[in-house]
Amino acid sequence: MASAIATSLEYLVEKLGDPQAQIYQHLYQQYPEVLPLFVLDTDGGVRGAMLQTTLETILDYATHNRLDHVSLAAWRSHHVGYEVDAELFARFFVIIRDCAKDALGCEWSLDMEIAWAELIRQVEASEEA
Numbered sequence: 001m002a003s004a005i006a007t008s009l010e011y012l013v014e015k016l017g018d019p020q021a022q023i024y025q026h027l028y029q030q031y032p033e034v035l036p037l038f039v040l041d042t043d044g045g046v047r048g049a050m051l052q053t054t055l056e057t058i059l060d061y062a063t064h065n066r067l068d069h070v071s072l073a074a075w076r077s078h079h080v081g082y083e084v085d086a087e088l089f090a091r092f093f094v095i096i097r098d099c100a101k102d103a104l105g106c107e108w109s110l111d112m113e114i115a116w117a118e119l120i121r122q123v124e125a126s127e128e129a
């Protein structure tokens with residue numbers, strides 16, 4: 001089931017090419033207060049690294065059907081320094097899911113919906129661990 005996540009990301013890249021612009025647009029629309037946090041990232045390099053790390057976490061989960069809680073916890077605590085709390089941190093996964101769902105339109109499947117919901121549930125639960 002988790003492999004449906006990898007399929008959804010493949011489609012996302014097929015539809016949008018590099019999805020970075022759309023994903024950050026979704027982020028700023030929903031959380032305009034985070035925009036100033038990236039002001040020093042003038043060339044988008046840090047945001048690129050952040051998206052890359054998140055996508056790697058997602059694809060690792062999709063491959064092994066297991067979330068890397070240790071690395072996720074490390075990144076989460078790293079973000080305390082940016083004043084990004086655990087709840088907002090987890091929202092980035094939701095934003096990527098929503099962006100994929102928008103881009104896929106009617107190609108978004110029930111398997112994808114269920115697999116993403118489980119991943120997001122685990123990311124949120126991992127906050128409380």
Ligand code: HEM
Nearest residue numbers: 034037038040041046049050053054075082084088089092
């Ligand atoms: C909405 C949620 C998130 C917000 C608002 C956020 C915010 C930030 C900010 C402000 C920076 C530093 C920008 C700079 O130095 O110019 C950053 C860097 C980074 N973030 Fe996030 N982040 C979020 C979620 C995540 C998630 C879920 C991951 C990975 C699982 C992640 C991984 C990274 C990485 C790899 C970097 C760059 C490397 C570093 O800071 O040393 N972020 N993030």
